[in-house]
Amino acid sequence: MANVSPEDFNRAGNMEELLSLLGEAGIENGWAKREPSMYSVPKQNFIGAHWSYAQARAALDAAGRFVNTELAERRNLILNNPVPGNYYPTVTTLVTAYQMVKAGETARSHRHTANAMRLVMEGGPGMYTIVDGKKIPMIPNDVLLTPNWCWHAHSNETKNNAYWIDFLDVPLTHLVGPMFFDHHEDMIEKTDIVDENSPARFPFQQTVARLAAAEEFTPGCRRIELGNPAMATIAIHVTRLDPGASFSEEPSTLSRVFAVMQGEADAVVDGRAFSTKRGDIVAAPSTKAAKWTAKNEVYLLRVSDEPLLKYLNWLRPIAARA
Numbered sequence: 001m002a003n004v005s006p007e008d009f010n011r012a013g014n015m016e017e018l019l020s021l022l023g024e025a026g027i028e029n030g031w032a033k034r035e036p037s038m039y040s041v042p043k044q045n046f047i048g049a050h051w052s053y054a055q056a057r058a059a060l061d062a063a064g065r066f067v068n069t070e071l072a073e074r075r076n077l078i079l080n081n082p083v084p085g086n087y088y089p090t091v092t093t094l095v096t097a098y099q100m101v102k103a104g105e106t107a108r109s110h111r112h113t114a115n116a117m118r119l120v121m122e123g124g125p126g127m128y129t130i131v132d133g134k135k136i137p138m139i140p141n142d143v144l145l146t147p148n149w150c151w152h153a154h155s156n157e158t159k160n161n162a163y164w165i166d167f168l169d170v171p172l173t174h175l176v177g178p179m180f181f182d183h184h185e186d187m188i189e190k191t192d193i194v195d196e197n198s199p200a201r202f203p204f205q206q207t208v209a210r211l212a213a214a215e216e217f218t219p220g221c222r223r224i225e226l227g228n229p230a231m232a233t234i235a236i237h238v239t240r241l242d243p244g245a246s247f248s249e250e251p252s253t254l255s256r257v258f259a260v261m262q263g264e265a266d267a268v269v270d271g272r273a274f275s276t277k278r279g280d281i282v283a284a285p286s287t288k289a290a291k292w293t294a295k296n297e298v299y300l301l302r303v304s305d306e307p308l309l310k311y312l313n314w315l316r317p318i319a320a321r322a
């Protein structure tokens, strides 16, 4: 900086004077930092948290009375991790939302650089996500992808409201910076093409069949991956638990959001116990252990940032420390 010359530094007689000059120059010293920039294990402020679909569904129905899809880009409820001052991420890299589109309604076409996917709770023949000009059916427990920059809209041509759960890597996009967003010049892409076999769709029927043929990774628990990975930053796994079966995930750098696709299960994340039903969400932030125990047959979706961490060679266990 122009206001502190090399001669000024040459004249510095002690540490105090040097620190004062550095301050004037707009330079931070690296030997007595305000906060350490490196530490032995990752920091994590987010906590294990649970959201009830029954509660969210009622809230969406209420929103349906006051919020239409002309006012709102999307009628959704953001599941922000419940720590003070946080209004958006569910876990470090991911945000999760419940969404509803009323019977006969559409949610306009847009695209964004954030990767998105959804798990259908209530839909059926006539409920579509329109991805890049093709109608993709939204049948309960289907998983649909709308990767980086794909146009997407939602069209409910059924007689019932449709509900689903969105998962996006928006917090990651915010952190790194490359957020772009466009509206389509048509409110909604007009198309009659229905693509049931789109690579953007993982029908539940296929998920069930694949799990039936999968090996157990622990007694009573089988797991498959949807996609390889599903998107550049997001991996999707589905675990089937037999009644009474249980599995644990040790603390690691992985950020995870679980969604119960079917059945009822007890979850313990970060020492917090949750009783869950179909459609419920459990946030399992990085560094936190997670344990699931099925009360009956359970299908459990796990959305994580695994591909990102693997790519960066940052997927690591976090050993328990006394």
Ligand SMILES: [Fe+2]
Pocket: 110, 111, 112, 116, 152
């Ligand atoms: Fe979107």
